Amino acid sequence: MHRTARHSRSPARTHGDVMANILVVDDSPAVTALLRAVLEGAGHTVLEANDGAGGLAVLSTTAVDLVVLDMMMPGMDGVETVRRLRGGGNRVPVIAMSGGTDAFPAAYSLKMSEMYGADRLLYKPFENDELLEAVDQLLAR
Amino acid sequence: MRPSARATAEVMAQVLRTTSSLAFADGLNPAQWAALRYFGQASPSARSVVAFARYHGTTKGTASQTIAALSKKGLIERHRSERDRRSVSLVLTPAGRAALDHDPLNEIAEAIAGLPESHHLAIAEALDQMLRTLLARRARRTQVRTVDEQGLRAVGADD
Known part of the structure; x- marks a missing residue:
């Protein structure tokens, strides 16, 4: 089972406590910038990838404590990314987020990601506090 | 031997019919159960008719009818936000939360968990x-x- 060095250590990193390495995977630069601002504002370090393949590449080389993963991306989407991540044995906590589209409603993509092992589902748009609460809960596990 | 695609589709239809009939439980239809599940888990910013409709890829009218039925049964109610008095949130009542204990999906999940x-x-x-x-x-x-x-x-x- 692949585990990042950081994730294999005992957790308990909250934004009021210890900084965590958080990977944000989203194809929208605007969303990524917003998430970066919120997470860095809470004291975390943010890594970025703009699709699932890029996210998996970062996870294979870098110690990551938590992943914030968009579901709707060109190339490898979020559902497939969670499937491959868990299929490879990586248990890093994953927050799946989606606003859905007419063709692929969030009810489908978020539940599919949960089916493969996403830990928390965030339905866009969400409040900053909702993201930080989810991050804190997962890092404290 | 590769199973017949047509026969597999028919077996799948039987599974869907069985799960669909299970979903008519406790006087609720499948759409009403889906709404109960949604509002049982929705974050505060997503507790609205519009968000529920968009989440399921349905129309606001259909979503409103489903929520009105749940409201009439006393399973969901409107709360005015403390922060923004213009904003209204839909939340499950204690009866709505209790109903979820008998969610017919649990039986299907148990069957899957047994595989x-x-x-x-x-x-x-x-x-x-x-x-x-x-x-x-x-x-x-x-x-x-x-x-x-x-x-x-x-x-x-x-x-």
Whole structure:
């Protein structure tokens, strides 16, 4: 089972406590910038990838404590990314987020990601506090 | 031997009929159960009719009817936000939360949980692929209809 060095250590990193390495995977630069601002504002370090393949590449080389993963991306989407991540044995906590589209409603993509092992589902748009609460809960596990 | 695709589709239809009949439980229909589940888990910013409709890819009218039925049964109620008095949140009542204890989906989940892990994973991956195929076909049909309708409007405009 692949585990990042950081994730294999005992957790308990909250934004009021210890900084965590958080990977944000989203194809929208605007969303990524917003998430970066919120997470860095809470004291975390943010890594970025703009699709699932890029996210998996970062996870294979870098110690990551938590992943914030968009579901709707060109190339490898979020559902497939969670499937491959868990299929490879990586248990890093994953927050799946989606606003859905007419063709692929969030009810489908978020539940599919949960089916493969996403830990928390965030339905866009969400409040900053909702993201930080989810991050804190997962890092404290 | 590869199973017959047609027969597999018919067995799947039987599973759907069985799960659908299970979902008519405690006086609620499948859409009402879906709404109860949604509002049982929704974050504060997503507790609205519009968010529920968008989440399930349905219309606001259909979502409103479902929520009105749940409200009439005393399972969901409107709360005015403390922070923004103009904003209204939909939340489950204690009876709504208690109803979720008898969610008919639990029985289906138990049947799935009883499968060997390899079968469970195979089902998950098959459902993923089938859903993607069906959604892509539905999207293509919608596009074709839209193009046809635009064409008809354009023809009408010429008349």
